[in-house]
Amino acid sequence: MTELWLIGIGTGNPEHVTLQARRALREAALVLVPRKGPDKSDLADLRHMILAACDSTAPVVEFDMPVRDDSLPYATRVSRWHDEIALIWSKALERANPQGPVALLVWGDPGLYDSTLRIAARLDPRPVLRVIPGITALQALTSAHAIPFNTVNGAVTVTTGRRLRDHGFPDGADTIVVMLDGECSFRSLNPEGLHIWWGAYLGMDNQILASGPLAETAPRIVTMRAEARASHGWIMDTYLLRRGPVDG
CATH class of the missing domain: 3.40.1010.10 (Tetrapyrrole methylase, N-terminal domain)
Structure with missing residues (x-):
């Protein structure tokens, strides 16, 4: 065997x-x-x-x-x-x-x-x-941005871009993590009160990062992602979305 x-x-x-x-x-x-x-x-x-x-x-x-x-x-x-x-x-x-x-x-x-x-x-x-x-990409992402994975006593939901588009930000969670979302599904959300930390090629020499309020940062991420994918032919990326204060 x-x-x-x-x-x-x-x-x-x-x-x-x-x-x-x-x-x-x-x-x-x-x-x-x-x-x-x-x-x-x-x-x-x-x-x-x-x-x-x-x-x-x-x-x-x-x-x-x-x-x-x-x-x-x-x-x-x-x-x-x-x-x-x-x-x-x-x-x-x-x-x-x-x-x-x-x-x-x-x-x-x-x-x-x-x-x-x-x-x-x-x-x-x-x-x-x-x-x-x-x-994991979860560890690499939060380490690259020097942020905690969760807020104090807060829940974290790991989900997919497909579910984010279909169902929105999950109820009861103040932090969500989405991996390999080729559709940039964060654009489907009401950005008010949301902060995003995004990273691609995490841990590699060509690692790229972006973070900030979702309303301001989403267009920049979409552009960065498209340029990186065109340059390399592939992309692996992950992002974390959080409601409320960014200091957790």
């Missing part, structure tokens, strides 16, 4: 990789690395850089990620995409026939907001899973 290690590697900075993750990468018998097309080739390059920084000598098997079918309803689209990725993993493992643990490098933390665990559950036979936590 294959042993599959899902290793959190933070947000792209090799210095964010924990000692536990470094040790696992040195002990793995094989590493799977996804390719997401030429526009995102530097994501695979970052994984290789992290492997080198961690002194990993395991052979690497790269695989091409499938493309989601945007014509399908969202839930169906994601489910079928996960099925396709699981099949690709299975074929890659069958060809490689590893004689030891197989590692997958996962952005952030595998258990928090990545789909890797859901994909691994589709493998047949099911592998023995080991999850190694990593620094």
Whole structure:
């Protein structure tokens, strides 16, 4: 039975990789690395850089990620995409026939907001899973802006851009965090009393940040995001919205 290690590697900075993750990468018998097309080739390059920084000598098997079918309803689209990725993993493992643990490098933390665990559950036979936590975009964002994650005795809601557009600012929360929101859904909110802290490429050399009252900062973020995506071909960004005083 294959042993599959899902290793959190933070947000792209090799210095964010924990000692536990470094040790696992040195002990793995094989590493799977996804390719997401030429526009995102530097994501695979970052994984290789992290492997080198961690002194990993395991052979690497790269695989091409499938493309989601945007014509399908969202839930169906994601489910079928996960099925396709699981099949690709299975074929890659069958060809490689590893004689030891197989590692997958996962952005952030595998258990928090990545789909890797859901994909691994589709493998047949099911592998023995080991999850190694990593620094998340949530931590990288609040650290970059030097702000607390929550207010005193305040609730935090982690949500999606889709839900923010459909349902607005969640009731009962004074702080929300949204990740990978390609639609800049904060524009759908009444900005009165809201402050935003936004960041892209968190932890990387090309990290960019913006913060301020939502009404003033939203247009600047939209422009910065579009320019960065056009320049790099991809973008990973996160933002935190908070009601009331900005000092928490």
